[in-house]
Amino acid sequence: MSDHSEPGTVPDIAALQQRLRAFAAARDWGQYHTPKNLAAALSVEASELLEIFQWLTPEQAAAVMREPARAHRVEDEVADVLAYLLQFCMALDVDPLAALAAKIERNELRFPVGGTPPLDAS
Amino acid sequence: MSDHSEPGTVPDIAALQQRLRAFAAARDWGQYHTPKNLAAALSVEASELLEIFQWLTPEQAAAVMREPARAHRVEDEVADVLAYLLQFCMALDVDPLAALAAKIERNELRFPVGGTPPLDAS
Amino acid sequence: MSDHSEPGTVPDIAALQQRLRAFAAARDWGQYHTPKNLAAALSVEASELLEIFQWLTPEQAAAVMREPARAHRVEDEVADVLAYLLQFCMALDVDPLAALAAKIERNELRFPVGGTPPLDAS
Amino acid sequence: MSDHSEPGTVPDIAALQQRLRAFAAARDWGQYHTPKNLAAALSVEASELLEIFQWLTPEQAAAVMREPARAHRVEDEVADVLAYLLQFCMALDVDPLAALAAKIERNELRFPVGGTPPLDAS
Numbered sequence: 001m002s003d004h005s006e007p008g009t010v011p012d013i014a015a016l017q018q019r020l021r022a023f024a025a026a027r028d029w030g031q032y033h034t035p036k037n038l039a040a041a042l043s044v045e046a047s048e049l050l051e052i053f054q055w056l057t058p059e060q061a062a063a064v065m066r067e068p069a070r071a072h073r074v075e076d077e078v079a080d081v082l083a084y085l086l087q088f089c090m091a092l093d094v095d096p097l098a099a100l101a102a103k104i105e106r107n108e109l110r111f112p113v114g115g116t117p118p119l120d121a122s
Numbered sequence: 123m124s125d126h127s128e129p130g131t132v133p134d135i136a137a138l139q140q141r142l143r144a145f146a147a148a149r150d151w152g153q154y155h156t157p158k159n160l161a162a163a164l165s166v167e168a169s170e171l172l173e174i175f176q177w178l179t180p181e182q183a184a185a186v187m188r189e190p191a192r193a194h195r196v197e198d199e200v201a202d203v204l205a206y207l208l209q210f211c212m213a214l215d216v217d218p219l220a221a222l223a224a225k226i227e228r229n230e231l232r233f234p235v236g237g238t239p240p241l242d243a244s
Numbered sequence: 245m246s247d248h249s250e251p252g253t254v255p256d257i258a259a260l261q262q263r264l265r266a267f268a269a270a271r272d273w274g275q276y277h278t279p280k281n282l283a284a285a286l287s288v289e290a291s292e293l294l295e296i297f298q299w300l301t302p303e304q305a306a307a308v309m310r311e312p313a314r315a316h317r318v319e320d321e322v323a324d325v326l327a328y329l330l331q332f333c334m335a336l337d338v339d340p341l342a343a344l345a346a347k348i349e350r351n352e353l354r355f356p357v358g359g360t361p362p363l364d365a366s
Numbered sequence: 367m368s369d370h371s372e373p374g375t376v377p378d379i380a381a382l383q384q385r386l387r388a389f390a391a392a393r394d395w396g397q398y399h400t401p402k403n404l405a406a407a408l409s410v411e412a413s414e415l416l417e418i419f420q421w422l423t424p425e426q427a428a429a430v431m432r433e434p435a436r437a438h439r440v441e442d443e444v445a446d447v448l449a450y451l452l453q454f455c456m457a458l459d460v461d462p463l464a465a466l467a468a469k470i471e472r473n474e475l476r477f478p479v480g481g482t483p484p485l486d487a488s
Contacts, residue, residue, distance in 0.1 A: 047413030
């Protein structure tokens with residue numbers, strides 16, 4: 001895949017969205033990428049990430065990146081989650097970075113410092 | 123929350139991670155943010171995004187941003203998914219942008235142009 | 245809702261499926277209950293069950309039924325998961341009890357006694 | 367696996383729970399089957415069921431049992447969802463059939479006949 005970023009540099013969100021769009025267009029996958037399907041795919045990939053951890057103790061979970069095969073699997077699922085999140089956002093014209101910045105502002109007000117644990121936050 | 127970005131500009135991933143880290147530290151929530159808990163929370167938030175769409179027809183789903191209350195809910199859940207993804211990545215020192223760039227490279231090889239539909243891709 | 249079971253007795257799976265079917269029919273909800281929508285709803289409800297546990301330590305999780313409000317929430321989400329599983333199975337004419345019996349037989353062969361932990365079983 | 371049900375008959379929920387318990391005990395898997403882990407596993411399996419449908423049109427989804435390989439996969443994931451639901455219920459001493467019967471009673475009151483669509487019901 002050719003883009004115009006420097007070799008060895010990590011692209012930013014906008015560049016990744018561009019590459020995802022080109023990838024899907026070249027394979028005529030746009031027809032599958034409806035908002036509803038992408039939301040389903042995002043949740044499926046997030047569960048695949050969770051699957052890696054489901055039987056691990058907290059100690060095993062914290063050490064997961066020390067084993068190369070598992071570390072690769074974690075990075076692979078992180079990539080899938082981010083890919084579907086970015087494609088979902090493109091489908092509905094949502095800016096994920098602006099959405100998160102706004103949410104952090106709201107949470108500053110909702111959860112004052114020194115307040116409750118996150119048990120019932122959502 | 124005070125950071126040093128220009129007013130009105132959207133922060134990048136690194137700035138958002140910094141703000142998420144400060145937010146959790148100020149509330150002593152770091153103890154909850156183990157990799158396993160964050161993977162669970164990420165999958166829960168992705169399902170909350172899917173919940174918005176679960177009973178909608180494709181047409182209703184495509185129009186979801188035209189209704190302000192639903193649009194806000196979509197942006198809110200996108201923010202939560204991204205927040206937990208970034209916090210998970212901080213906990214395990216994974217670079218989500220590099221992981222996605224590498225995955226796109228691999229998928230270029232796995233799914234040649236003109237090949238199969240994504241039905242069994244994962 | 246009137247059925248013909250004895251008061252105070254717990255209905256079996258077939259009776260519950262009958263009641264779910266009547267409930268949906270009376271509200272004209274059958275149009276929403278496609279296999280794909282029901283699979284999405286099932287996964288959303290399973291995540292709502294997980295949400296109760298996401299920040300809990302193993303000790304807190306084991307004690308969850310001792311607190312009435314949380315115990316009620318657990319039972320409520322268990323009911324939702326079972327409801328959508330049974331409705332999904334009705335939509336596709338799958339017998340969930342027969343499917344599980346067959347799966348246990350297969351797993352007896354796949355995972356011999358004294359073998360591996362379930363880390364990679366799925 | 368030997369139990370005392372008649373050959374060819376489908377066991378009921380109690381018999382399946384008994385078999386699941388014996389299966390886990392023989393493999394010393396009880397240590398993994400904490401309520402939190404089982405809730406995570408249940409949500410992971412529900413997502414694997416959803417994965418089968420994520421790119422399908424409603425028509426393809428409705429025809430999924432006509433293709434033997436996909437039909438088998440559906441039954442396999444239904445079995446996994448039910449298995450983890452039953453094991454979760456055993457771990458916390460919840461009766462899933464009673465929970466669903468009680469929930470249907472509550473929903474009769476919450477959603478009167480002739481009322482709203484299920485869009486915001488949960």
